[in-house]
Amino acid sequence: MLIGxxxxxxxILFVERAANMRTHAGQIAFPGGAVDAADPDLAxxxxxxxxxxxxVDPAGIEVLGSLPTLHVAVSGFDVTAVIAWWxxxxxxxxxxxxxxxxxxxxxxxxxxxxxxxxxxxxxxxYSGPGFEVDGHLIWGLTAHLLDGILDLAGWQRPWDHxxxxxxxxxxxxxxxxxxxxxxx
Numbered sequence: 001m002l003i004g005x006x007x008x009x010x011x012i013l014f015v016e017r018a019a020n021m022r023t024h025a026g027q028i029a030f031p032g033g034a035v036d037a038a039d040p041d042l043a044x045x046x047x048x049x050x051x052x053x054x055x056v057d058p059a060g061i062e063v064l065g066s067l068p069t070l071h072v073a074v075s076g077f078d079v080t081a082v083i084a085w086w087x088x089x090x091x092x093x094x095x096x097x098x099x100x101x102x103x104x105x106x107x108x109x110x111x112x113x114x115x116x117x118x119x120x121x122x123x124x125x126y127s128g129p130g131f132e133v134d135g136h137l138i139w140g141l142t143a144h145l146l147d148g149i150l151d152l153a154g155w156q157r158p159w160d161h162x163x164x165x166x167x168x169x170x171x172x173x174x175x176x177x178x179x180x181x182x183x184x
Contacts, residue, residue, distance in 0.1 A: 001030050001149055004086030008107045015053050016102040027171055028138045046082035054103045055095045060088030072141060081145050106133055114159035122167045
């Protein structure tokens with residue numbers, strides 16, 4: 001979770017996953033992926049993945065810490081969110097269009113605007129927080145982590161919790177296989 005100072009206050013960097021990915025196709029997420037043997041620690045993994053996916057320069061990033069590891073039952077993965085401050089901004093964009101379609105950097109003021117907050121419902125019965133941003137829906141684990149970090153930072157604003165939407169069909173694709181570079 002890379003947070004920096006922008007023209008309208010704090011901003012958070014996301015990736016839009018490519019539409020042809022086997023899992024989470026087209027969804028908005030934080031940069032991330034699996035640990036490589038050469039990574040010194042989880043913060044090193046986060047910095048490497050962010051650089052690989054967005055071209056961000058890790059030299060301008062200060063790791064602040066991490067959230068407790070979460071086990072995601074639906075995927076079977078353990079996820080550790082690393083929180084970092086984007087001290088020296090560098091240009092970003094998709095480095096591999098087969099994996100990342102875009103790299104939105106979203107002002108916190110937009111994420112906390114009550115008009116952009118919703119409760120999201122998935123056909124499986126899942127219900128959780130959501131954020132409507134520039135024609136996209138941030139939902140699932142990304143939205144839970146985002147909601148938590150906004151709360152921890154004291155940035156939350158009251159919003160209409162009963163306002164709800166269904167997960168759009170374009171986000172319900174899942175072309176899972178037995179593995180591969182995007183099976184995380």
